[in-house]
Amino acid sequence: MTRGATFAVMILALLAACGTAVDEESGLGQSINAIAARTGEVQFVPRFAVLVEQGAPRLQVAFVEKDLSADILLERSVGAFDYWLSADGTQIIMQDGMLHSTRGIGEGLLASDLSEPLARVRGLSPGTSDRFHTYLDGNDRAVSRTYRCVIVDRGPREIDLFGTPTATRLMRESCRSLDQEFVNLYWVAPSSRDIILSRQWSGPVIGAISTRIVPR
Amino acid sequence: MKLRCLAVLSLGLSLVSAGSGSAQTLSLYGTPGLVDMPTAQVLPDGNLALTTNRFGGIVRNTLAFQLTPRIYGTFRYSINRDFFGQAVNVSSVNLFDRSFDLHYQLGFETDRRPGFAVGLRDFGGTGVLSGEYVVATKGFADDRFRVTAGLGWGRLAQRGGFTNPLGIISDQFETRPTGSGGGPNTGNIDIGQWFRGEAALFGGIEYQATDRLSFQLEYSSDAYNLEAASDVVEISSPINIGLNYTYPSGSSIRAFLVGGREIGFQYSFVFDPAKRRSPGGFDKAPEPILGRDVASFADMELSDRQALTAARKVLGDRLTAEGIDLEGLNVDGGRATVRIQNNRWDIEAQAIGRTARAMANTLPSNIDTFVIIPQARGVANSAVTLQRADLEELDTNYDGAWLSLARARIDDAPPQSREGEVPGIYPKFSYGLGPYTAFSFFDPNEPLRYELGAQLSVTYAPLPGLSFDGLFRQPLTGNIDDATRQSNSVIQRVRSDSLLYAQQSDFEINRLTAEYMWRPGEDLFARVTGGYLENMFAGVSGELLWYPIDSRLAMGLEINYAKQRDFDMLFGLQDYDVITGHASAYYDLGKGYITQIDAGRYLAGDWGATFSLDREFNNGFKVGGYFTLTDVSFDDFGEGSFDKGIRFTVPVSWLTGIPSRAVYSETIQPVLRDGGARLNVANRLYGVTRDYRAQNLSNGWGRIFR
Numbered sequence: 001m002t003r004g005a006t007f008a009v010m011i012l013a014l015l016a017a018c019g020t021a022v023d024e025e026s027g028l029g030q031s032i033n034a035i036a037a038r039t040g041e042v043q044f045v046p047r048f049a050v051l052v053e054q055g056a057p058r059l060q061v062a063f064v065e066k067d068l069s070a071d072i073l074l075e076r077s078v079g080a081f082d083y084w085l086s087a088d089g090t091q092i093i094m095q096d097g098m099l100h101s102t103r104g105i106g107e108g109l110l111a112s113d114l115s116e117p118l119a120r121v122r123g124l125s126p127g128t129s130d131r132f133h134t135y136l137d138g139n140d141r142a143v144s145r146t147y148r149c150v151i152v153d154r155g156p157r158e159i160d161l162f163g164t165p166t167a168t169r170l171m172r173e174s175c176r177s178l179d180q181e182f183v184n185l186y187w188v189a190p191s192s193r194d195i196i197l198s199r200q201w202s203g204p205v206i207g208a209i210s211t212r213i214v215p216r
Numbered sequence: 217m218k219l220r221c222l223a224v225l226s227l228g229l230s231l232v233s234a235g236s237g238s239a240q241t242l243s244l245y246g247t248p249g250l251v252d253m254p255t256a257q258v259l260p261d262g263n264l265a266l267t268t269n270r271f272g273g274i275v276r277n278t279l280a281f282q283l284t285p286r287i288y289g290t291f292r293y294s295i296n297r298d299f300f301g302q303a304v305n306v307s308s309v310n311l312f313d314r315s316f317d318l319h320y321q322l323g324f325e326t327d328r329r330p331g332f333a334v335g336l337r338d339f340g341g342t343g344v345l346s347g348e349y350v351v352a353t354k355g356f357a358d359d360r361f362r363v364t365a366g367l368g369w370g371r372l373a374q375r376g377g378f379t380n381p382l383g384i385i386s387d388q389f390e391t392r393p394t395g396s397g398g399g400p401n402t403g404n405i406d407i408g409q410w411f412r413g414e415a416a417l418f419g420g421i422e423y424q425a426t427d428r429l430s431f432q433l434e435y436s437s438d439a440y441n442l443e444a445a446s447d448v449v450e451i452s453s454p455i456n457i458g459l460n461y462t463y464p465s466g467s468s469i470r471a472f473l474v475g476g477r478e479i480g481f482q483y484s485f486v487f488d489p490a491k492r493r494s495p496g497g498f499d500k501a502p503e504p505i506l507g508r509d510v511a512s513f514a515d516m517e518l519s520d521r522q523a524l525t526a527a528r529k530v531l532g533d534r535l536t537a538e539g540i541d542l543e544g545l546n547v548d549g550g551r552a553t554v555r556i557q558n559n560r561w562d563i564e565a566q567a568i569g570r571t572a573r574a575m576a577n578t579l580p581s582n583i584d585t586f587v588i589i590p591q592a593r594g595v596a597n598s599a600v601t602l603q604r605a606d607l608e609e610l611d612t613n614y615d616g617a618w619l620s621l622a623r624a625r626i627d628d629a630p631p632q633s634r635e636g637e638v639p640g641i642y643p644k645f646s647y648g649l650g651p652y653t654a655f656s657f658f659d660p661n662e663p664l665r666y667e668l669g670a671q672l673s674v675t676y677a678p679l680p681g682l683s684f685d686g687l688f689r690q691p692l693t694g695n696i697d698d699a700t701r702q703s704n705s706v707i708q709r710v711r712s713d714s715l716l717y718a719q720q721s722d723f724e725i726n727r728l729t730a731e732y733m734w735r736p737g738e739d740l741f742a743r744v745t746g747g748y749l750e751n752m753f754a755g756v757s758g759e760l761l762w763y764p765i766d767s768r769l770a771m772g773l774e775i776n777y778a779k780q781r782d783f784d785m786l787f788g789l790q791d792y793d794v795i796t797g798h799a800s801a802y803y804d805l806g807k808g809y810i811t812q813i814d815a816g817r818y819l820a821g822d823w824g825a826t827f828s829l830d831r832e833f834n835n836g837f838k839v840g841g842y843f844t845l846t847d848v849s850f851d852d853f854g855e856g857s858f859d860k861g862i863r864f865t866v867p868v869s870w871l872t873g874i875p876s877r878a879v880y881s882e883t884i885q886p887v888l889r890d891g892g893a894r895l896n897v898a899n900r901l902y903g904v905t906r907d908y909r910a911q912n913l914s915n916g917w918g919r920i921f922r
Contacts, residue, residue, distance in 0.1 A: 045500065046537075047503070075504060076504040076506065078504065078505075078506075078507070078612075081612050083501075083504040085501065088500075089500035089501055090498075090500070090501055091501030091502075093612065095612070100612065101612070102496065103496075103499075103501035103502065103922065104496070104497065104498055104499055104500055104501050105496065105498075106494040106495075106496050106497070106498060106873065107495075107496045108495040108496035108497075109496070110616070110617065110918070110921065110922075111612055111613060111614050111615075111616055111921075112614060113614035132614050133614075134614055134615065134616075134617070135495070135496075136495055136496055136497075136918050136919065136922065137490075137491075137495055138488075138490060138491030138492040138493075138495040138835065139490040139491070139492075139833055139834040139835050140492075140563055140834045140835045140915075140916055140918050140919055141834060141918050142615075142617045142618060142917075142918040144614075144615070203496075205494070205495060205496065
């Protein structure tokens with residue numbers, strides 16, 4: 001190797017170290033292990049193994065833009081909050097069926113204030129609302145974001161829930177901030193007001209996450 | 217409503233700050249520019265740019281860092297092939313040139329006026345690239361066209377030079393004194409040359425064809441006089457042209473034509489250290505905080521020894537799963553105190569949060585207050601007090617992290633105590649076996665030398681604060697010891713004989729020490745270390761650090777007796793010994809800027825001071841530089857004139873998203889000489905303690921509920 005090229009290689013090695021850093025899908029790769037785990041290809045984290053033994057409730061989730069899906073198990077319910085755990089130890093926290101926060105999937109959604117959209121979506125009550133997300137940015141700072149949303153009732157929809165036709169109403173929430181916009185969809189059971197099926201935006205890294213309740 | 221307004225305001229500000237003025241195109245100098253000429257543009261604040269290019273017989277590799285929104289600095293390593301031809305009696309026919317630049321943005325571009333900047337190129341190197349400039353840049357037509365015009369001195373006035381307009385201030389500006397020019401004073405800062413001698417105009421235009429593709433056309437005032445005379449490049453025209461293609465990842469490739477004859481290519485990569493590769497990380501999720509009525513010992517009293525022991529076991533197991541050692545647990549009424557050592561989390565506040573969760577899910581329901589004392593090497597550092605009810609309430613709160621910080625207390629740790637110590641935790645023994653890499657830079661015969669091998673580290677800690685540490689290496693392959701350049705230092709050789717250490721050693725004892733750390737009083741830390749302290753010196757080292765818990769300022773005193781080790785890096789010692797030590801002041805300027813001054817006596821017996829400035833990002837990524845001036849004259853110091861360097865630290869978690877306390881650190885010194893050389897004793901107290909003091913704990917609090 002020539003001398004000049006040697007130094008260039010050093011620079012490029014540094015670049016490679018930066019440029020080929022674990023890509024943002026690694027967390028998704030880990031999460032998708034949940035699927036493999038069910039077939040015994042990888043080990044569960046111990047907390048997940050306990051939930052499997054207990055027959056904990058399941059939620060089917062998919063990272064829409066990554067075309068990945070997995071079943072996650074309910075680890076704990078505290079009031080309106082459900083903590084869903086994946087086989088590899090990542091977590092999605094839902095508040096009455098609405099995505100509240102994530103842990104370990106690469107997205108830095110620390111927490112959300114969903115009081116207004118929850119009231120409108122579960123109340124089947126169209127209108128405008130604000131939602132607040134707090135993200136962990138790449139510099140470990142908690143950064144708050146505000147979204148103004150318009151919620152519309154798209155009318156009744158019958159969905160196929162694992163072979164069972166289920167009556168729902170489709171609520172559409174369109175949100176924007178100064179530099180971001182997204183659309184969330186909720187299929188709500190008119191009687192219980194539970195969110196049966198959804199497609200919800202988690203943040204700029206992972207994008208939309210779909211959820212589907214798995215009947216016990 | 218208040219939250220809403222704040223969020224909108226902060227978002228708006230972030231959009232503005234990310235707006236115009238940020239350059240996409242890096243010149244052949246690796247800084248914002250056209251082809252060879254600079255522009256009045258900067259990189260986004262905090263960004264790092266790595267550039268390598270080649271044209272004719274010239275290779276330039278540049279690291280540029282946007283230190284503040286207005287200031288960027290660069291370090292460059294250039295190679296001019298066959299620069300000296302065959303007729304000159306030098307060790308190499310090639311010119312190897314290390315250079316530093318500095319650019320200050322006087323004003324940012326607005327709708328009405330251009331951006332203005334002033335800069336120094338190669339102000340501390342051989343002087344081959346030395347030049348100064350003032351420059352203005354203005355965008356037109358939605359910034360698709362950017363026009364630049366500037367005035368250059370030195371190298372930037374080699375073509376079209378005219379009488380220096382600064383001559384109206386003083387006649388002295390009209391003559392440029394001869395620089396150090398690669399002689400023995402290389403590295404001396406040639407202040408007397410700046411903006412002197414003839415001046416010349418340069419300018420150009422950049423056309424941004426698409427978001428990614430741009431073209432540059434410039435009139436260059438740099439005639440490449442020296443390089444053309446040496447046939448390193450051919451120059452027949454003042455016009456340079458280039459094209460640049462930028463990828464969303466931050467990589468850019470460009471092709472260019474310099475002087476009408478030389479076609480070259482460039483690759484650059486720009487990234488923001490303030491952005492982890494994954495902002496949220498891939499760490500395993502924390503356990504949900506259970507209600508206190510279902511905690512493991514919810515209904516029990518921990519007043520009896522048996523129950524307390526059982527609670528320690530359960531809590532210890534929970535913490536072990538989180539990569540945290542439980543070292544002690546005390547319960548006093550409604551208050552539980554734990555002492556922990558964090559082995560996994562690079563952000564200390566996250567370890568505090570995980571510990572608090574484990575306590576909430578374990579301890580009896582009547583315990584309301586948690587006190588968490590992080591310890592490093594068995595020495596209690598700070599005491600973080602959290603209310604259990606706050607944890608329960610804020611875990612899912614939209615603003616939970618900051619509310620939690622507001623409600624927490626961070627105090628200095630109480631006096632060291634072993635009360636409540638987890639039985640059997642001492643003595644501790646740990647070891648690590650793995651590969652290592654070492655680099656040697658800038659040997660003209662091989663600019664990058666390396667060594668790969670196996671490394672064993674061993675620690676035995678019989679008591680808190682007391683440890684016996686060993687670090688051993690077995691080089692397996694590399695070319696560091698193939699070098700032939702021997703030291704020509706005229707002062708005591710304390711570092712410049714590094715080649716002899718590489719050549720005459722095989723199995724290396726890099727460190728073999730006994731160390732005791734303790735707290736002599738409130739806000740005070742102390743350390744005594746004895747043994748084989750580092751690769752080249754053995755001896756005894758003592759240090760005292762005063763570091764108030766909530767202070768930006770810390771001050772330290774270190775005294776060492778050091779004796780030079782044999783070149784075989786085993787147990788023998790040479791004759792040279794020295795008393796060396798420093799008084800140090802550390803100050804956190806805020807916004808991530810940390811300064812440090814160390815004044816005292818260095819290894820060669822020289823007296824002086826080291827001045828350091830680091831920019832530390834909140835995620836642990838650090839970029840910094842330092843220089844040392846001592847009573848060793850520039851002549852006696854030799855090449856480089858005085859010791860200086862740049863350094864960076866990259867947390868492994870920054871790259872992987874997986875929590876880890878491992879970091880990759882490197883210091884790059886243009887020249888390794890003997891003046892201003894400091895003892896490399898391990899575990900200097902400021903570095904060991906800083907992460908646990910209030911400032912850094914608070915900075916990481918965004919991860920308290922992660």
